[in-house]
Amino acid sequence: MVYTPKQYRMSHDEAVQMMKTSPFALLITVEEQRPLATHIPVEIREEQGKMYATGHIAYGNRQKKTLENNRDVLLIFQGPHAYISSSWYEGEEVPTWDYLAVHAYGTARLLATDELKSALAAMLDHYEAHRENGRVWDTFTPGKLEREMQGIVGFEIEITGIQGAAKMSQNRNNTDYKSIVGELEKSNDQEENLVAEWLREQRKELFK
Template structure:
């Protein structure tokens, strides 16, 4: 199995990694076909049952990657969290710039969902994204024939996660002065990623920002 290089100080534990997956559920699904990597960007749902982590999603029926998802023990899902460029001009001493980021690689066993399982997975996804909306389009609001027609155009899958490698490279190596400077500068930005990284940094060293 390919591994992600993660220095010890940047490693996330599994609980943190799973929460990051749930907070950033638009993943990159990677498998191989005839020794060639295939990748699809898709929304997924993550659930935990009896100490195990499962990921469900679906891809287009016409996507050749569907042929790699049955009994595949080497499926990989990549989840990208907030990230931001960190200028070394924000440090006390001369240094090179870097990039702060959160990333999770989740490996597991993939299988194709049966028709009823796919219906349940789609119902769950609609509930997750639509239930809180005014006039949200939940499963029962669609005409059954329309749903069945749409379902014929997709293939559902489930991946039982067997290994998680997660990195939070978020300026842990910086002293308090540099750390505060990084947060201050990122908060001046209009970029969503910069703001999100600043929020994460503040949470990790709350005592600096009282």
């Protein structure tokens, strides 16, 4: 379980939204007391009051052995994050790190071939359908993707618990808060700019 003080806890809806907008996750399971992890994109869907994450890993990935009927699977989603220098504060303080993260727990199972095909088609639609000449399923040479499927294993995780952490300078006074945003916006680092954008949105009244 992720340690999250009350003031930094995301709402359920905020956590789900971050899972959908930052879908490149870390899949974690355990094999004989040894943790295994794979960085993969997943698709999040909600139906009939339940939430699922689908994805796939390489057939040669040993983690596939831990995904059949496993009730102890963890997906970690990482949002924007940035180092916060204490030199930006009015008073003497220590530096810290601002970040957004979601831990999703659930039960995994492996997908049958037809289910994997449907999951891959949905993923292609998500990332390709809006593009000019997007490569959705039916645009590939017949049989091409079916052959590629032989090298992967699909899985589905029924998500049974979600914990979201937004440690984003909520404890700072307005003066420090504005200073943090201003310093982050000077940066050429995209992550720092995204943190500044998030901070601005939370206290809009300070930036009118």
